Amino acid sequence: MLTLNLIREKRDFVIERLKIKNFDAAPLVDRVLELDLRRRETQKESDALLAEQNKISKEIGMLIKSGDSAGAESARAKTASLKEESRRLAEKLAALDEELRTELVKIPNLPHASVNPGKGAEDNFKVREGGTAVELPADALPHWELIKKYGIIDFELGIKLTGAGFPVYKGKGAKLERALINFFLDEGEKAGYLEILPPIVVNEDSGFGTGQLPDKEGQMYHVTADNFYLIPTAEVPVTNIYRDVILNSEDLPVKNMGYTPCFRREAGSWGAHVRGLNRLHQFDKVEIVQIAHPEHSYEALEEMVSHVEGLVRKLDLPYRIMRLCGGDMSFTSALTYDFEVWSGAQKRWLEVSSVSNFESFQANRLKCRFREKGEKQNRLVHTLNGSALALPRIVAAILENNQTKEGIRIPEVLVKYTGFGIID
RNA sequence: GGAGAAAUGGCAGAGUGGUCGAAUGCGGCGGUCUUGAAAACCGUUGUCCCGAUACCUCGGGACCGGGGGUUCGAAUCCCUCUUUCUCCGCCA
Numbered sequence: 001m002l003t004l005n006l007i008r009e010k011r012d013f014v015i016e017r018l019k020i021k022n023f024d025a026a027p028l029v030d031r032v033l034e035l036d037l038r039r040r041e042t043q044k045e046s047d048a049l050l051a052e053q054n055k056i057s058k059e060i061g062m063l064i065k066s067g068d069s070a071g072a073e074s075a076r077a078k079t080a081s082l083k084e085e086s087r088r089l090a091e092k093l094a095a096l097d098e099e100l101r102t103e104l105v106k107i108p109n110l111p112h113a114s115v116n117p118g119k120g121a122e123d124n125f126k127v128r129e130g131g132t133a134v135e136l137p138a139d140a141l142p143h144w145e146l147i148k149k150y151g152i153i154d155f156e157l158g159i160k161l162t163g164a165g166f167p168v169y170k171g172k173g174a175k176l177e178r179a180l181i182n183f184f185l186d187e188g189e190k191a192g193y194l195e196i197l198p199p200i201v202v203n204e205d206s207g208f209g210t211g212q213l214p215d216k217e218g219q220m221y222h223v224t225a226d227n228f229y230l231i232p233t234a235e236v237p238v239t240n241i242y243r244d245v246i247l248n249s250e251d252l253p254v255k256n257m258g259y260t261p262c263f264r265r266e267a268g269s270w271g272a273h274v275r276g277l278n279r280l281h282q283f284d285k286v287e288i289v290q291i292a293h294p295e296h297s298y299e300a301l302e303e304m305v306s307h308v309e310g311l312v313r314k315l316d317l318p319y320r321i322m323r324l325c326g327g328d329m330s331f332t333s334a335l336t337y338d339f340e341v342w343s344g345a346q347k348r349w350l351e352v353s354s355v356s357n358f359e360s361f362q363a364n365r366l367k368c369r370f371r372e373k374g375e376k377q378n379r380l381v382h383t384l385n386g387s388a389l390a391l392p393r394i395v396a397a398i399l400e401n402n403q404t405k406e407g408i409r410i411p412e413v414l415v416k417y418t419g420f421g422i423i424d
Numbered sequence: 425g426g427a428g429a430a431a432u433g434g435c436a437g438a439g440u441g442g443u444c445g446a447a448u449g450c451g452g453c454g455g456u457c458u459u460g461a462a463a464a465c466c467g468u469u470g471u472c473c474c475g476a477u478a479c480c481u482c483g484g485g486a487c488c489g490g491g492g493g494u495u496c497g498a499a500u501c502c503c504u505c506u507u508u509c510u511c512c513g514c515c516a
Contacts, residue, residue, distance in 0.1 A: 043474055047485040054485090057497040061442035076496045083496085246471085367472095374453095378471085 001105050001365045003380070007032055017110040020117050020326035028107055035100040042096055046089040053082050105215075109361035111326050112298075112335035118325025125325065127337065130309070131318035134344040134401040142345045143396040144276030146403060147173065150423050153277070153395075165266070165281035172423045176398075176410070177284060179417030180391055181259050184286040184311065188388060191307050193257035193288055198237035200260050201228040206240040209366045211332050221263050230263035234287035235385045242291055242368040247381065249372045253300055254291035257388065259284065277392035278350065284391040290384045291368065294360065297382035298335075301357045304386045305337050308353050311389055314413045317397050318342035320349065334359045341393065345400040350393040355386030399423075 007014055011029055018025040056075055063072040116125055147153035152173025158166040169177050185195055207213035207229050212220055221230035231237060238258045247254070262285050288307065292300040305321065312319040324336040333356040340349035360380035363369070369378040402409040407424030415421050 040474065043485080047474060050486085051484055053496080058443065060496050064442080072496085079496045 001361060002107050002109070003360065003364055004032075004036055004104070007104075007107075008036065014107075014110065018108060020111045020115055021108055021329060022117075022119070022327050023108055025107055028103060032100065032103050032107070035096060035103060039093065039096040039100055042089060042093045046086060046093055049082060049086040049089060053079060053086065056082075105211075105365075108331045109334050109358065111329060111333075112357070112359075114323070115329065115335060116323075116325045117327070119327040120325075121328050123325040124322040124328055124338070127321040127323050129318070129320035130313060131316065131342075133318055134342065136344045136401070136403070140345045140400065140403060142276065143343075143399040146399045146408065147276070150408065152176070152423060155276075163281070165279070167277070167280065172418070172420065175418050175420075176395065176414070176423070177391060179414045180389075180394060181284060181286060182417050183414055184388055185257070185259055187307075187311060187314075188257040188286065188288055191255075193255045196234075196238050196241070196256050196258040198234060198241075198258055198260065200231050200237075200263075202231055202236055202240065203228060205243070206236055209240045209243045210236045210362060211365060212236065219265055221265060231260060232264045233262050233387075234258035234260040234285065235289060238287060238289045239362065239366065239383060239385065242381075242383075243366045245368055246378055247291065247368070247370040249293060249370050252291060252293045252370060252381065253296065255288070256290075257286060257288045259286045261285075262390075277396040280392055286388050288386050288388045292382045292384060293370070294379065294382050297357050297359065297384060300382075300384055301335065301337075301355065304355050304384060304388075308339055308355055308386055308388050312339060312341060312352070315394065315398065315411045317394070317401065330356070332356075332358050332361050334361065339387075339389075341397045343393070343397045343400050345403070346396075350397060352393045352397075353387040353389050355384070357382065357384045359383075 002014070007029060011033065015025045015029055056079055060072050060075050063069075063075060116123065118124070141149065144155075147155075150172070152170060154168045154170060155164075157168040158164075161168065189195060201223060204213060204227060207220070212229070212232065220232055223229065234257075237260075238256050241256070242254070261282055263282050264280075266279060266281060288304060290297075290300045290304065309319070309321065319339055319341045322338045322340065324333075324338060329336050336354055336356040338351050339353035339355070341352050342348075343350045359382050362383045363380040366383070368381050368383070370381050371378055398411065399408055402411070407422040410418055410421050410423065
């Protein structure tokens with residue numbers, strides 16, 4: 001959510017910047033400004049009326065104390081019409097407030113100055129690439145065949161237990177999953193992130209805090225009996241820790257990470273290109289989150305990008321880093337880098353991480369602020385997060401790229417976690 | 425799941441209808457004293473919204489777990505939800 005101040009002071013700038021995201025903000029922005037104006041006028045009226053009532057009430061108190069019951073009675077009579085009017089104004093104010101907020105949350109975050117215009121994935125800017133190209137024989141198998149061949153991940157069993165998109169990991173498949181999680185967490189700890197093991201169901205407030213609600217409701221599994229939501233990412237609980245929190249500037253940056261299973265309904269987004277592990281309803285992910293000082297958030301973003309780059313390098317996967325264009329960016333992001341790894345048998349790039357700076361957009365919703373030493377005014381923090389990493393596509397790439405006649409070779413760094421060097 | 429008690433500022437803890445945004449203590453910040461520090465003493469100390477502004481502040485409004493109600497007036501009374509504690513039941 002953008003701050004009202006920004007929209008008030010820089011209307012044209014906001015509209016101009018959002019064109020980069022292919023978003024025509026003018027009607028919404030003007031609607032917001034109009035509602036804001038009406039809201040402030042209404043509050044002014046309402047406050048004046050309340051002030052008068054407060055004054056009379058105090059007078060009544062004093063009249064009663066001095067024994068002037070007739071005076072008190074006549075003062076009391078004056079309040080009836082005031083009360084009626086201020087009740088009406090309070091309702092109007094609440095309605096305007098709600099409408100204003102409803103419109104305000106529809107405006108996307110402004111893209112950072114470095115973001116290129118563009119329509120979609122084809123316009124993303126390749127920042128750099130790395131790793132060594134894989135050369136597989138012509139009869140190399142895609143991962144959905146490999147997992148059957150070695151009996152390590154069972155989709156049919158998942159369908160029996162739950163439904164499509166809920167695979168069952170078995171034996172070395174389960175161990176590989178666990179190894180990756182531990183590897184990612186250990187690397188994160190070395191980079192200074194505090195491990196958080198949060199609840200994986202959250203309440204409505206948390207859903208609102210990080211922006212999944214009210215719009216992306218259909219993407220989350222909803223536990224209706226208790227009105228909880230299964231988290232689509234650890235970002236939700238880990239970031240909501242700081243909802244309604246005022247930090248001290250010397251506590252910044254806060255660096256947290258969390259491993260959680262993630263649940264996504266992915267309604268209507270299935271097809272041939274999302275076979276096997278490419279898209280799931282439940283998957284594992286380690287997420288890194290930073291709460292940063294506004295003046296240092298882009299340094300934090302670079303730091304996070306190089307952390308994620310270190311992970312794919314250590315796993316020896318060919319990768320590229322893309323800076324998303326305006327049209328491919330999420331609603332909430334100011335700048336996003338996507339990591340893609342090369343999947344040798346599918347012969348395509350798979351997105352495995354998305355690292356973003358949300359600047360104060362998320363913080364404004366969360367009401368997460370910080371206090372600068374010696375300053376009176378609290379300011380909004382900047383929030384950032386990134387996958388480090390999402391497991392299924394990493395598993396897919398490892399299985400495909402490392403297949404040999406003898407079996408699937410486990411990357412060197414993982415062997416101490418798996419306890420075996422080959423899946424055969 | 426059943427019965428009872430409770431929820432107040434960063435923390436502890438007063439306050440049961442009227443100058444209460446809230447005593448007091450601790451903590452924090454500033455100062456005096458000191459070579460420095462501690463102690464002592466003095467001062468200060470929440471958040472949000474609206475308005476004014478000579479940018480130092482000033483005025484108004486809201487907030488005592490959340491929501492609703494009674495009243496001229498609510499931290500205080502009533503309803504409701506949530507959470508915590510104690511006892512019972514159940515349980516990994």
